Amino acid sequence: MIFGKLFNARWSIERTRRDHGLRMDSEKLAAASQQIYGLLPQVKEIASPEELRGLEGVGASAYFGVFNEMILGDQETFFFRGRSRRPPLDAVNAMLSFAYSLLAHDCASALESVGLDSYVGFLHRDRPGRTSLALDLMEELRPCMADRFVFTLINSRQIKPSDFLHMESGAVLLTDDGRKAFLKHWQEKKKEALTHPYLGEKLPWGMIPYIQALLLARYLRGDLDAYPPFLWK
Secondary structure (H helix, E strand, C coil), X not given: CHHHHXXXXXXXXHHHHHHHHHHCCHHHHHHHHHHHHHHHHHHHHCCCHHHHHHHHHHHHHHHHHCHHHHCCCCCCCCCCCCCCCCCCCCHHHHHHHHHHHHHHHHHHHHHHHCCXXXXXXXXXXXXXXXXXXXHHHXXXXXXXXXXXXXXXXXXXXXXXXXXXXXXXCCXXXXXXXXXXXXXXXXXXXXXCEEECCCCCCEEEHHHHHHHHHHHHHHHHCCCCCCCCCCCCC
């Protein structure tokens, strides 16, 4: 799962370099991509959850260090200075938090549908009321399903500055209309087709959490020798 997360984060950077290299600091993106690439062989060799979390942290730092470079829209409204969660402190973080919550819900539903307990995780420690296994499963899907979706909304101007509320506390939240627009585009994105890299079959994006949950269940039950993460390109 960590390998998949770092692989997909790197590919997100590479796709931005390919599509918009002339509009941004391509060398900065290349350096971050190379740093993440260097972590991949290490992840495959390590079995300790703590060491894996450490490598994940290094990769996340490199990835989020160039996150703002991949935003091409209105930089006055849409900028990223770092991840803020509770509460989100800017429009980008507000959208990331909403996308992650939707993705976590989809992953939890997928796990339950294949007979796995979404509350018992591997990398995320178990806490009352937290779907730890869903959070594990969604890690590899964050860069390609959530982050890229947010980039698309901003860069194609499908979301507007007026779709956000700026609270006195500093929190930035989506308005009701903003959430409706976000959900509309999210559902549309889930209908788009892609070829699953492991199965080789064409599927809608919305099926990916279910397929990964199914593959995880097959691995845990001994039907597969290893869990195949979703490696997006």
